[in-house]
Amino acid sequence: MKPVIALVGRPNVGKSTLFNRLTKSRDAIVADFAGLTRDRHYGNGRLGKREFIVVDTGGFEPDAASGIYREMARQTQQAVAEADVVIFVVDVRAGVSAQDHDIATYLRRLGKPCVLTGNKAEGMQESAHLAEFYELGLGEVLPVSAAHGQGVRSLAERALDAIGWQPEEEGDGDAEARNVIRLAVAGRPNVGKSTLINTWLGEERLVAFDLPGTTRDAISVPLERQGQKFELIDTAGLRRKGRVFEAIEKFSVVKTLQAIESAHVVLLLIDATQGVTDQDAHIAGYILESGRAVVVAVNKWDAVDDYERQLLERSIETRLSFLKFAPMHFISAIRRQGLGPLWTSLLQAYKAANCKMPTPVLTRVLLEAVQFQSPKRSGMFRPKLRYAHQGGMNPPVIVVHGNSLEHVTEAYKRFLEGRFRKEFNLAGTPLRIEMKTSSNPYADKSGS
CATH class of the missing domain: 3.40.50.300 (P-loop containing nucleotide triphosphate hydrolases)
Structure with missing residues (x-):
């Protein structure tokens, strides 16, 4: 971290x-x-x-x-x-x-x-x-x-x-070799992060240790489930050995940022009894900015009635609309309800973030999308999209090549994003689309 x-x-x-x-x-x-x-x-x-x-x-x-x-x-x-x-x-x-x-x-x-x-x-x-x-x-x-x-x-x-800190080399450590998925559980205080991790561990208390190279309060917990190894990064370990300042809520911005940065997948936990707050929106925004795969879980679902559930669902649709790609689950950590489907979505989000997309398939999807709906004309010219290839993973990046692509609207980019997501099942991960316009070899030559 x-x-x-x-x-x-x-x-x-x-x-x-x-x-x-x-x-x-x-x-x-x-x-x-x-x-x-x-x-x-x-x-x-x-x-x-x-x-x-x-x-x-x-x-x-x-x-x-x-x-x-x-x-x-x-x-x-x-x-x-x-x-x-x-x-x-x-x-x-x-x-x-x-x-x-x-x-x-x-x-x-x-x-x-x-x-x-x-x-x-x-x-x-x-x-x-x-x-x-x-x-x-x-x-x-x-x-x-x-x-x-x-x-x-x-x-x-x-x-x-x-502090003698040096960056880890690419592929350094045993985590990558063992194919360990780093899963960060992020959210406000008292939303049930520790309860959820304890439920996963099957322990009465949080069994934690400090990993080398992390700050002293970065709590990491190993977990193996159905043959897949995980490294749970808990952001709830905010009780310091020294003094706790009563004026500060037990919420560490730094620990949350570090956990998100170091994770492969982030589980954003929301308290059903309190709804979506500004803190939830800030954390969600940083997850999106960091390009991390994300799954949203609403905890304490058993503690609210039908009317409150309807209000909460509308609030999530409104305040977290930028996370529409993220699977959403309604769970109860203390009652162990909804945890099976949650694991399925976490694994799917990890696979989607590291998905390999062949250039021929990307180009086919692109051309089919253009044939279904052409980009909006800008002046005398209409952007011409020729082919696409993958430019990165975690998050996936798709680079589209063509002419006059600077005129492609954000609405059309969202349309393309939907087509690519459907083709490759990219649920749970941000997707970035970059437009790269081909240069005109005759642009700098004046006619004679």
Whole structure:
């Protein structure tokens, strides 16, 4: 799983600018979940083959007594608790402050890997101003300029090296060799994730262990069913060995993102007694964005009456309309109802995500679709779709070649998606269709 880097520091030292540099302003996710304020931002970063998650926090005042500053401090403490390494950002030009000392004392007490970096250090790499930051007791200060991008790569390398993390090689480990399916169970707190896993295991409690290379709270559980080996990734293990911050709901954004990223298939669990919430929609959106195969299960189905069931079904159709390709099951984990068909859909979703689609068959389906319904004309030209081939798996990618394909409408792409899904039985997996227009060899030649 991706390691987590938390950016910590007092206000206005440039944490958000550094966050944008580390994530390159791509895939930044605002943690807009119930119970969490919006000053925590999550984004994906990459350094060569090494990927990581960056958490941006608000200004940190460890000893804030009340008000918004106290809430911001709790947010930052939670971010630090779930991080693998902390980057403590200070302002070189402003010098060491009493607040910097308070934060340094807090970080030293935790004993978590920490990298001290002095921001706004453009032109001051050899300045004596850097020396005063050694009194914080966190070792060498690494000068950077987040605004200009100076030293940011070295900072990321230092942070990842502090935890000794390296990416796994392709096909590394025994999981791939044993054909193990990684199944993540995602959802809000108290929807029955642990109950479902315990039911699958046949145990009274969750039997878990930490896999090498994962963060300390990433809980993995091995399971074998009808000869197929699974690795269950549980996102419910949020009880920390240390303090639990009462202001934060027991829901970890980071753990859910990591579980989704590392899984082959994601089971999105919804509580029938509470309906589809904003958190459910956010998680579903990230699953779709990550391109993971997904199955939706509505738990506690036995606890609602017929009228509530009808309302819930309509709510799912409306709020999760973008997951229409995902099989949906109504289950009761505690009563073991509906679990057999659920396993069937999970396996089907995995097979669909890794489906091999021969070029001749794809091209035949494409041409039959065009013959049934031609793409809409754009001006004097009508897009001409010639052939298709597979461009990737998990999720499946279909590349369509032809002329003037930039004019193909989104509605027609959905029409093609439906034809391809029906032909290859692609239930449970996102499908991406890319249009590649052939170049005109005479476009740059003027007539004589």
